[in-house]
Amino acid sequence: MSIATLQADTLAQRLADSGLRATPQRGVVYDVLLRKRDHPTADEVFARVKAERPTISLATVYNCLETLVSCDLVRTVHFERGPTRYCPNLRPHAHFHDERTGKTHDIDLPPALLEKVKSILPEDYDAKSVEIIFRGKARN
Amino acid sequence: MSIATLQADTLAQRLADSGLRATPQRGVVYDVLLRKRDHPTADEVFARVKAERPTISLATVYNCLETLVSCDLVRTVHFERGPTRYCPNLRPHAHFHDERTGKTHDIDLPPALLEKVKSILPEDYDAKSVEIIFRGKARN
DNA sequence: CAACCAATTGGAATGATTCTAAGGTGCAAG
DNA sequence: CTTGCACCTTAGAATCATTCCAATTGGTTG
Numbered sequence: 001m002s003i004a005t006l007q008a009d010t011l012a013q014r015l016a017d018s019g020l021r022a023t024p025q026r027g028v029v030y031d032v033l034l035r036k037r038d039h040p041t042a043d044e045v046f047a048r049v050k051a052e053r054p055t056i057s058l059a060t061v062y063n064c065l066e067t068l069v070s071c072d073l074v075r076t077v078h079f080e081r082g083p084t085r086y087c088p089n090l091r092p093h094a095h096f097h098d099e100r101t102g103k104t105h106d107i108d109l110p111p112a113l114l115e116k117v118k119s120i121l122p123e124d125y126d127a128k129s130v131e132i133i134f135r136g137k138a139r140n
Numbered sequence: 141m142s143i144a145t146l147q148a149d150t151l152a153q154r155l156a157d158s159g160l161r162a163t164p165q166r167g168v169v170y171d172v173l174l175r176k177r178d179h180p181t182a183d184e185v186f187a188r189v190k191a192e193r194p195t196i197s198l199a200t201v202y203n204c205l206e207t208l209v210s211c212d213l214v215r216t217v218h219f220e221r222g223p224t225r226y227c228p229n230l231r232p233h234a235h236f237h238d239e240r241t242g243k244t245h246d247i248d249l250p251p252a253l254l255e256k257v258k259s260i261l262p263e264d265y266d267a268k269s270v271e272i273i274f275r276g277k278a279r280n
Numbered sequence: 281c282a283a284c285c286a287a288t289t290g291g292a293a294t295g296a297t298t299c300t301a302a303g304g305t306g307c308a309a310g
Numbered sequence: 311c312t313t314g315c316a317c318c319t320t321a322g323a324a325t326c327a328t329t330c331c332a333a334t335t336g337g338t339t340g
Contacts, residue, residue, distance in 0.1 A: 021306080021317065042296080057320045062297070078218045081328080083296055094257075096265055107260055117234075117257065117272065120247055125236055127274040132257065134267040161337080163287065182327080197289045202328070221297080223327055 014071040028053050029064040030073065030088070039077055039085040039095075039104045077104065079133070094132035107134070154211040168193050169204040170213065170228070179217055179225040179235075179244045217244065219273070234272035247274070 011030050012022040032048045033040070040048070046061045065086055068074040077085045079097050085104070087095075092109040109132065118127055151170050152162040172188045173180070180188070186201045205226055208214040217225045219237050225244070227235075232249040249272070258267055 019317095023305090023318065025319070055320090057322095059298085059321075060319055063319075076220055078220060080216055080218060081224065084221065094260065096261065096267070099268075105265075107262075107265075109260065113256065113260060116253065118274075120234065120249065120253060121236065121274065122247075124279040125245075125247075125274070126276045126279060127236070128239075128276040129274070131271075131273045131275075133271045133273075134258075134261065134265070134269070135271075136266045136268040139264040139266060161286065163336095165288075195289090197291095199290075199329085200288055203288075 011073065014073055015067075018071055020067060020071070025049075025053070025056055025060050026064045026067060028056070029061060030068055033068070033074060033086055033088040037088060037106075039087050041083040041085055043083070045086065077131075077133070079104075079135075094134060096134040096136070096138070098138045099135060100137050105138070151213065154213055155207075158211055160207060160211070165189075165193070165196055165200050166204045166207060168196070169201060170208055173208070173214060173226055173228040177228060177246075179227050181223040181225055183223070185226065217271075217273070219244075219275075234274060236274040236276070236278070238278045239275060240277050245278070 011027065015022050015026065028049050029045060032045055036048070042058070042062055042065060045065065046056075046058050049056050049061060065074065068088075069076060069086075073090070074086050074088050077087055077095055079085070087106070089106050092111065092114055094107040094109050096105045096107050097103075098105065114130065117130060117132070121127055151167065155162050155166065168189050169185060172185055176188070182198070182202055182205060185205065186196075186198050189196050189201060205214065208228075209216060209226075213230070214226050214228050217227055217235055219225070227246070229246050232251065232254055234247040234249050236245045236247050237243075238245065254270065257270060257272070261267055
C-alpha cells in the first residue's frame with residue numbers, strides 16, 4: 001500500500017476543505033513528497049512523478065505543489081539563489097542546510113522556543129509564520 | 141558628505157583584507173545600500189546607482205553586490221519566489237516581511253536568544269549562520 | 281614603460297517559474 | 311441521462327532573475 005493511501009483521506013479532506021478536487025496528479029505528487037523527504041525541487045518531483053505517471057507535465061507538477069502549499073500540507077523552503085524546495089513535514093521545525101553535502105535536515109522546534117522567538121517582535125507585528133534556516137557543516 | 145565617505149575606510153579596509161580593489165562602482169553600490177535600507181533587489185540597486193553613474197552595467201551591480209557579500213558587509217535575504225534582496229545591517233537581526241505592504245523590517249536579535257536558537261541543533265551540527273524570517277501583517 | 285591581473289561592460293545564455301490557450305473531466309441541475 | 315460549467319491538466323511560449331562570456335579598460339608592479 002502506498003504511503004499516499006494511508007494519507008489519502010487527509011489529502012482528500014484538506015482539498016475538499018478548500019473546495020478543490022482530489023485528482024490523481026495531486027495524489028501522486030503528494031505521495032512522492034511523503035516517500036522521500038529530501039526537500040526536492042519541482043524538477044526533482046517532476047522526475048519522480050514521471051516514473052509512475054509518464055504523461056504528467058511540469059506545469060501540472062508546479063500547479064499541484066502550489067495547491068498542496070495552499071492547503072497547508074506542504075511548505076516551501078528557500079536557500080540562496082536556488083530553486084524552491086518542498087517539505088511535507090507539518091510539525092514546527094527549522095532547516096539545517098549542510099554546505100558540504102548540499103542536503104537539508106529538519107530540526108524539531110520546541111514550542112516554547114518558537115514562542116520565545118516570536119516574542120522579539122514589537123506589539124504591533126503579527127507573525128503568521130516563522131522560518132528558521134541554519135547554514136553550516138554537519139560533522140561526521 | 142556622502143554616507144559612503146563616512147564608511148569609505150570601512151569598505152576600503154574590508155576590500156583590502158580580501159585582496160580586492162576599492163573601485164568607484166563598489167563604493168557607489170555600497171553607498172546606495174547604506175542610504176536607503178529597504179532591502180532592495182539588484183534591479184532596484186541598479187536603478188539607484190544609475191542615477192549618479194549612468195554608465196554602470198547591471199552585470200557590474202551584480203558583481204559588486206556579490207563582492208560586498210563576500211566581504212561580510214552585506215547580507216542577502218530571500219523571500220519566497222522573489223529576487224534576492226540586499227541588506228547592509230551587520231548586527232544580528234531577523235526579518236519581518238509584511239504581506240500587506242510588501243516591506244521588510246529588521247528586528248534586532250538579542251544574543252542570548254540567538255544562542256538559545258542555535259542550541260536546538262544536535263551536537264554534530266555546526267551552524268555558521270542563522271536566518272530568521274517572519275511573515276505576517278503589521279498592525280496600524 | 282611593459283606586462284599582468286583585476287574589474288567592468290554589453291549581450292548572450294541559462295534556469296526557474298509563470299502564463300496562455302486549448303482540450304479533458306466530473307459533478308450537478310434540469 | 312445529458313448538458314453545462316467550473317475545475318484541471320497540458321504543452322509550449324513568455325518572463326524574470328541571474329550567470330556566463332569575451333572583449334576592453336584600468337591600475338600596480340617590476
